[in-house]
Amino acid sequence: DTAVSQTPKYLVTQMGNDKSIKCEQNLGHDTMYWYKQDSKKFLKIMFSYNNKELIINETVPNRFSPKSPDKAHLNLHINSLELGDSAVYFCASSWRNEETQYFGPGTRLLVL
Amino acid sequence: QKEVEQDPGPLSVPEGAIVSLNCTYSNSAFQYFMWYRQYSRKGPELLMYTYSSGNKEDGRFTAQVDKSSKYISLFIRDSQPSDSATYLCAMRGGIDYKYIFGTGTRLKVLA
Numbered sequence: 440d441t442a443v444s445q446t447p448k449y450l451v452t453q454m455g456n457d458k459s460i461k462c463e464q465n466l467g468h469d470t471m472y473w474y475k476q477d478s479k480k481f482l483k484i485m486f487s488y489n490n491k492e493l494i495i496n497e498t499v500p501n502r503f504s505p506k507s508p509d510k511a512h513l514n515l516h517i518n519s520l521e522l523g524d525s526a527v528y529f530c531a532s533s534w535r536n537e538e539t540q541y542f543g544p545g546t547r548l549l550v551l
Numbered sequence: 552q553k554e555v556e557q558d559p560g561p562l563s564v565p566e567g568a569i570v571s572l573n574c575t576y577s578n579s580a581f582q583y584f585m586w587y588r589q590y591s592r593k594g595p596e597l598l599m600y601t602y603s604s605g606n607k608e609d610g611r612f613t614a615q616v617d618k619s620s621k622y623i624s625l626f627i628r629d630s631q632p633s634d635s636a637t638y639l640c641a642m643r644g645g646i647d648y649k650y651i652f653g654t655g656t657r658l659k660v661l662a
Binding site (some may be wrong): 443468472479480481482483495498529531536538539540541542543545 | 596
């Protein structure tokens with residue numbers, strides 16, 4: 440019954456590795472987002488997809504590559520992980536141009 | 552200057568107090584104003600949203616928007632320990648219609 444789910448919940452990895460985070464929503468929304476929340480709780484949008492099309496691409500290193508195989512899924516692949524990538528990554532979904540976004544539980548990434 | 556400014560707190564109040572949480576912003580194109588609540592180790596959840604200026608009430612929560620001062624507030628009446636969380640304001644508007652979040656205010660309601 441979870442509306443927006445993410446896997447994994449926790450990810451501990453070494454610098455230089457490549458990792459992926461997956462997100463799925465069962466709300467029928469047409470828009471999905473990736474956010475990064477740093478240790479000071481600042482929530483910053485990274486990407487947004489509408490019907491599998493990239494609509495927001497903030498100034499994010501190109502080591503981060505989102506992929507949306509269908510409108511219910513949005514994955515995030517990160518190459519060559521760096522210490523500064525340690526954060527909580529949240530997936531969210533909404534209807535485009537509607538104000539309510541539904542967030543997943545977050546993926547806690549720790550890069551050692 | 553950040554587009555949205557929010558005092559990070561923490562703000563500690565006794566149970567039953569009235570809590571006032573605030574954000575200021577610089578972009579006059581913002582039209583939609585939201586408040587999210589985030590419990591520890593959880594994702595944010597929408598509490599309330601307001602379009603343009605004015606007040607909106609929902610139970611113990613009241614959201615206020617003053618567009619002339621670029622200032623929004625969330626009031627919590629009769630605060631409860633279960634209200635302890637981080638409260639994030641968010642705004643939307645402008646050409647790219649992007650969502651911008653404040654940094655969040657951590658609230659602790661003491662029993």
